[in-house]
Amino acid sequence: MLGRRRNNMLPKRLEGVLLLLFMLMVSNASGAFVGVHVGTGVSDLPSPSDIVSILKAKRIQHVRLVDSDHKMLVALANTGIEVMVGVPNDQLLRVGQSRSTAADWINKNVAAYIPATNITYIAVGDEVLTTIPNAALVLVPALQFLQSALLAANLNTQVKISSPHSMDMISKAFPPSTATFNSTWSSIMSQYLQFLNNTGSSFMLNAQPYYGYVKGQGVFPLEYALFRSLNPNSKIADPNSNLFYTNMFDAMVDAAYNSMQAMNFTGIPVMVTASGWPWRGARNEPAADVDNALAYNTNLIRHVLNSSGTPSQPKNQVSTYLFELFSEDRRTGPVSEQNWGIMFTNASAVYSLAFEDVAANNTDSPALRGMFCVANSSASHSALKQSLDWACGPGSANCSAIQPGQPCYKSDDIVAVASYAFNDYYHRTQTSGGTCNFNGTATISSTDPSHGSCIFLGSTGANGSGNGAASGPVSQDSFASGLQSCWLAHLVVLLPVVLLL
Numbered sequence: 001m002l003g004r005r006r007n008n009m010l011p012k013r014l015e016g017v018l019l020l021l022f023m024l025m026v027s028n029a030s031g032a033f034v035g036v037h038v039g040t041g042v043s044d045l046p047s048p049s050d051i052v053s054i055l056k057a058k059r060i061q062h063v064r065l066v067d068s069d070h071k072m073l074v075a076l077a078n079t080g081i082e083v084m085v086g087v088p089n090d091q092l093l094r095v096g097q098s099r100s101t102a103a104d105w106i107n108k109n110v111a112a113y114i115p116a117t118n119i120t121y122i123a124v125g126d127e128v129l130t131t132i133p134n135a136a137l138v139l140v141p142a143l144q145f146l147q148s149a150l151l152a153a154n155l156n157t158q159v160k161i162s163s164p165h166s167m168d169m170i171s172k173a174f175p176p177s178t179a180t181f182n183s184t185w186s187s188i189m190s191q192y193l194q195f196l197n198n199t200g201s202s203f204m205l206n207a208q209p210y211y212g213y214v215k216g217q218g219v220f221p222l223e224y225a226l227f228r229s230l231n232p233n234s235k236i237a238d239p240n241s242n243l244f245y246t247n248m249f250d251a252m253v254d255a256a257y258n259s260m261q262a263m264n265f266t267g268i269p270v271m272v273t274a275s276g277w278p279w280r281g282a283r284n285e286p287a288a289d290v291d292n293a294l295a296y297n298t299n300l301i302r303h304v305l306n307s308s309g310t311p312s313q314p315k316n317q318v319s320t321y322l323f324e325l326f327s328e329d330r331r332t333g334p335v336s337e338q339n340w341g342i343m344f345t346n347a348s349a350v351y352s353l354a355f356e357d358v359a360a361n362n363t364d365s366p367a368l369r370g371m372f373c374v375a376n377s378s379a380s381h382s383a384l385k386q387s388l389d390w391a392c393g394p395g396s397a398n399c400s401a402i403q404p405g406q407p408c409y410k411s412d413d414i415v416a417v418a419s420y421a422f423n424d425y426y427h428r429t430q431t432s433g434g435t436c437n438f439n440g441t442a443t444i445s446s447t448d449p450s451h452g453s454c455i456f457l458g459s460t461g462a463n464g465s466g467n468g469a470a471s472g473p474v475s476q477d478s479f480a481s482g483l484q485s486c487w488l489a490h491l492v493v494l495l496p497v498v499l500l501l
Contacts, residue, residue, distance in 0.1 A: 032304050032317035033305075035060065035061070035084075035319070035320070035321040035322065036055070036060050036064070036322045036342075037322065038051065038072075039331075040066055040067065040328075041328030042329060042345060043329050043330060044345050047071075048069070048071045048072045048075035052075045052076055052079060052081075054347055057347075059355055060081070062081065062084075062319075063081055063084070063321075064084040064086070064273060064274075065086055066086045066126070068086065068109035073085070073113045076117050077113065077117045078116055080118060082121075083118055083120065084273075085110065086122070087123070087125060087146070089125050089126060089131070089135070092132075095138075095142045096135070096138025096141045097138055097141070098145070102142065105146065105149070106146060106149035106155075107149070114158065120158065120160065121159065121160050121162070122159060122161045122162075123204060123273060124142050124146065125139065126163075127168075130165075130166050137188075140191040143163065147195075156199075160200065161199065161201055162202055163204060164204040164206050165206065167206070168182075170255050170256065170259050171183070173252060174238075174251060175238040175239060175240055175241070176241075176257075177243075178240060179259045179262075180258075181259045186263075193268065194265075196265075196268050197267070203260065203270050203271065204271055205252070205256050205273065206323075207253060207274070207275050208275060208276070209249055209277075210278060210287065210296070210336075212252065213287060214287060225248045225296070226292060226299060227300065228295065228299070229246075243312060245311060249300065249303070253310050254312045254313065258312070269316055271319050272320040273321050276293075276296070276322050277295075277296035278293060279339050279340070279341075279351065280336065282335040289444075290444045291435060293350075294353070298353065301322070304318060324340050326341040326345055327344075349446075351371055352458075370460050372445045372458050373419075373422045374422065374423060374442065374443060374445045375419045375438075376441050376442060376443050377415050384414050384415065384418045387422070388414070388417065388421055388422075391424075391438070392421050395425045395429075396428075397422075397424040397425035397428070398424050399420075402421060407453040408420045408454035416449070419442075420449075420454070422436065422438055422441075423449070427457035428457075
């Protein structure tokens, strides 16, 4: 009798423990993510294993491949990294015209690598309707054929299918409340949205505020494109919804939501499949520089991981793939087109960027580690003096270290003294709009100017790794995450005891 009672109770106890474990793990895994796009137009693209090593080092857990390179899929096996594979535009016609070809594509490029490789999404083509309009008629059939193949392989719950669109698909993106898709593609967009609605997939959007800013020719301030604080007199409002927009990224996402709503589709989430900023451009591309790229991508990561949604969709989080890991020097077009990468192919960083939650209130942002704002040695003494006075005065930089008798004081070297002040100001204010310019007397450098006991904010050296910066307060999310980890650890310890009761 006792034995029967124990056997009857065991499943219930185990069920309760496992249910609690599951709830904690699901809660811990929720929230928007930031991934990275890996292109192939790179002359000296690193090996797949080297690319995966970079992803691991940067703690990147989501990656978008433009194709389904088999060597990359093998290298990504057993890493836990979520992978989006792509059907390139040059394969779209074949897949969209033949159900058997679509099935073969799924078998060779998806089914053959699951579950070792964590493939979760397929991007079918890229900006098809605006770049190869002659293939428009096969876009939806391609989605449907691939979905049927996933269903046949019993992979339809793990792998979702969609197709990335550019902002050019939206006739007039601002104000967002009146945005609509280009009427030329109304029939195809209706079928596409119905497919997403039926399959629980996301609307994929390539949202690039850099292009919005450049094409706007001064209509929108640069700060608006870079997520930087706007002057109270420059608030950008949607006159129809009375919603205020603090950044162009949110306005683009809301334009997509409202365009779908105009076609009577709601509840389809937006996933941004490409967003970034070029770090170098030609002389006629002044907005493409390291300072702006660092600001945009740092603020983008913070914004997405903050899970705050958009003004019209505050509860809808927008997972985003950063464009891109390596600069694609084989891309055509202006200089800026070949310089969007955050990493060089030798695994060194173009600029320091953290893919973790950088919203903590630290004086020295982790995203700026290894980057320094230094005085331009070619600037005149008087210009440097004027900028130095501003940094230590109205700029509120901490200039105590460059006072006489202090470690960074140099009476005969205004470049060194100004560099310390400029760098302190930049590291303290970059996230709220501070720039490394100072009327042309400063520039971004990856060379650490620290020397002796004079440690610059951003230094990663042994003496400057902490920079004396106090840790920010623990957020509720961080506390909850720690509490979940604690409970999980205790449950793992207690599970054998529960099973023996």
